[in-house]
Amino acid sequence: MPQTKESDNTRRSRRGSGAITLRDVAKLAGVAPITASRVLNTPEQVSVDVRQKVLDAVQKTGYVPNRMAGGLASSRSRLIAAVVPSTVMSVFMETIESLNGTLFDAGYQLMLGQSSYSASREESLLEAIIGRRPDGIFLTGVLHSGKGRTRLLASGIPVVETWDLTPAPIDMLVGFSHSDIGREVAKFLVGKGRRRLAMIRADDERAGRRAQAFAVEAERSGLAKVQVVDVGASRTIKSGREALGRLLEIDPEVDAVFCSSDLLASGVVTEARVRGIDIPGRLAIVGFGDVPFVADMVPALSTVHINGADIGRMAARCLIDRAEGREVASPLVDVGFSIVERDTT
Amino acid sequence: MPQTKESDNTRRSRRGSGAITLRDVAKLAGVAPITASRVLNTPEQVSVDVRQKVLDAVQKTGYVPNRMAGGLASSRSRLIAAVVPSTVMSVFMETIESLNGTLFDAGYQLMLGQSSYSASREESLLEAIIGRRPDGIFLTGVLHSGKGRTRLLASGIPVVETWDLTPAPIDMLVGFSHSDIGREVAKFLVGKGRRRLAMIRADDERAGRRAQAFAVEAERSGLAKVQVVDVGASRTIKSGREALGRLLEIDPEVDAVFCSSDLLASGVVTEARVRGIDIPGRLAIVGFGDVPFVADMVPALSTVHINGADIGRMAARCLIDRAEGREVASPLVDVGFSIVERDTT
């Protein structure tokens, strides 16, 4: 239970939060503040009996160390910042969840920043993040704005970019190749005997690279030009449904669609079902992400599986190792992907 | 562009991060540190020309204020902690997104904590949060553990509980009544002429209250006892599908199901479709949450709509007002809900 700090008569001219401090604990235990600090941070440096006395005092006072003060004094905030484009129904949440879990177990806290807000806010997001002096920064996707890169580089804070591969990462990287995915999905579809491939994609740089490689591979296989429907920023079931409509107008003969997200693909499946288009007979559909629910849809969606949890875990390890001065075993990891074949192909 | 701190010959015995500090900026601008501080925090207190000089120095040095130091000195961290049970495919993400957005615009940062991890970790989560001295805490759901309540109360940090109503909130509250929902959905279904109601629910306290009220209202209307299928912790399409199977074994005559989440409901719809059960002819289905994609499913899901974004926004406002010493207009708000009728009823 909390108690007000004893009203000592020492000269005190400043406020303060009024909470129990290490000083209070130390006084109660009859030791110097630094000793109490050691009990909490490096107990092996303190004799057992002193240790116990301090622990008792902590218990009695309900003391919770002020990490802002600790961070300021040690230049180690034990804070990790994560930047995510969007959280709602996003394929990234599994990554964030495992990132957070791994960090928490190692004694780190997660700060969340959303980049999907206007580009002008990206600047202030970076400022806000750097201002907290996090021990590491987790980026969803790679940073392209040169300004942002420079700023992060200048801050000296360890950075891990994820969900992508780039020849010139800012620092560390845990991702996979979007081009490889585009190529492999095209090969996969061609191998299934599909001849008129199409892509339905959101306006997203990584989706663009998948689309690009997808189209190139189709062409290399001697197929007709891949039709592409761009749905803009929205990646919903609804836009997937509409996109299929548009696609069928452009090319009624299309026999396979690769979508840039599972949600879009679900929309395509839905629309095809409504129109009585046989899946996979007349139309094959491949999604991207393998979010939890698409495996249980009927028909179950064939999609590109990304191990998002692995990305979060590995990125966390990179960041933690760096923060604690350890050598990072592999600062550049390709987690790969797999094409999961289910009912729609 | 960053530059190393000038190697001054003043007595310096301690390290430091090596970053630019307010002192550096002030020196460059030829003013006292506090003046530079004022330019950044209360510019109206500083003359225009001095202001400009300092701003120039900030620009030149690429100075980013250390918020840990600022927070420590002012006892205001400008940090808000949010506790969420789960992030993956969760109905709460819209709330978190708007919470985060509103906070960010007001100059606050969001720290994310996950409570879904084991109960033993709940204790350390709270410790970790309080240790950061956030200016406010956002709770998804209400806190029931007495220990946790006491601890939060003792910390003196403003707390807002959400997504629920309780007669005895820790502090502030932005939510809605789960009992009301259960009752209203039952009435709604009865009004539609349904006579054999059932519930498929996850093992979750709030879902329990909806189920309870749902059953009571059904009984009040003279219907047969409501059959309840509990799916445990999982709230996936798959468990929804399985649950409908189990439900039909228990009561093949059931004509309406209220599910404790949209995902579960989607599973029920899917399974019904597979079994050739006519929706809504033979079976009516109601979900909960109105997550983005259920409106575009076929058939579109009837569900209970909760304005998650509103909850986030309002909770943020409560917390910010409190943090800034303002009176909170309405510390207890009921955002209500609405039953959205679509194709499944």
Next chain:
DNA sequence: ATGAAAGCGCTAACAG
């Protein structure tokens, strides 16, 4: 194994 001193980088108080 324990402690004294000196800050980390910033801002509240109180001048002037």
Next chain:
DNA sequence: CTGTTAGCGCTTTCAT
């Protein structure tokens, strides 16, 4: 409007 002084609560450094 600007500055001086004294910390916020903790940990590093250097002694003992």
